[in-house]
Amino acid sequence: MKGIVFTEFVEMVESVFSPDTMDRVFDRVSLPSGGAYTSVGTYDHSEIVQLAVALSEETNTPVTDLVKAYGEHLFARFTQLYPDYFEGQNDTFAFLHHVENYIHTEVIKLYPDAEIPRFHFQTSSDSELVFDYLSTRHLGDVAEGLLRGCVSHFAENIEITAEDHSTPEMARIRFTLTRIAAQAAA
Numbered sequence: 592m593k594g595i596v597f598t599e600f601v602e603m604v605e606s607v608f609s610p611d612t613m614d615r616v617f618d619r620v621s622l623p624s625g626g627a628y629t630s631v632g633t634y635d636h637s638e639i640v641q642l643a644v645a646l647s648e649e650t651n652t653p654v655t656d657l658v659k660a661y662g663e664h665l666f667a668r669f670t671q672l673y674p675d676y677f678e679g680q681n682d683t684f685a686f687l688h689h690v691e692n693y694i695h696t697e698v699i700k701l702y703p704d705a706e707i708p709r710f711h712f713q714t715s716s717d718s719e720l721v722f723d724y725l726s727t728r729h730l731g732d733v734a735e736g737l738l739r740g741c742v743s744h745f746a747e748n749i750e751i752t753a754e755d756h757s758t759p760e761m762a763r764i765r766f767t768l769t770r771i772a773a774q775a776a777a
């Protein structure tokens with residue numbers, strides 16, 4: 592897993608909680624990398640799981656809440672770090688096709704050791720998009736956080752629901768994104 596996933600996690604913990612919290616999280620885990628992450632490095636994805644569990648213990652916050660919040664933070668960072676990928680993009684539904692058809696493919700070309708999920712689009716209309724997140728990593732909560740970050744980036748009013756159809760070998764989460772009609776002014 593690319594180093595950015597880790598450096599951004601550390602940054603989020605330090606800013607949302609504190610640098611001391613991050614130190615205590617590192618004290619709780621035993622990481623093959625020793626936790627000295629750089630954005631160009633590649634690390635075992637189990638390390639992020641260990642860090643999330645340790646942060647959950649340290650802050651008494653459920654792991655899923657932390658991981659979703661992290662995904663949201665990561666999306667905002669992507670918009671700052673890779674502005675080219677967002678040029679001409681104005682809405683969540685079209686952007687998700689762009690991620691599957693272009694961005695993640697570019698990621699693999701640039702970093703052959705990156706680990707990306709696949710999105711299988713099921714149905715799509717102006718008001719609803721249904722797609723399956725498929726991955727051998729079980730990072731559906733990160734995906735949900737990224738989706739939330741995406742919706743807020745485009746300032747849209749979209750509800751996200753997730754149905755888990757995973758097996759131990761393959762994560763398969765069906766995401767349904769539904770546009771909420773703006774309330775008519777009274």
Ligand code: HEM
Binds near residue numbers: 706
């Ligand atoms: C809402 C849109 C997006 C979703 C739901 C999403 C989801 C994910 C998830 C869950 C992973 C982790 C690997 C896995 O689960 O198999 C991943 C990997 C990755 N994504 Fe995306 N992504 C999105 C948009 C983006 C954007 C906009 C960028 C870059 C500008 C990006 C760059 C990457 C990179 C670099 C990796 C590889 C990380 C690694 O090897 O560890 N993604 N994506």
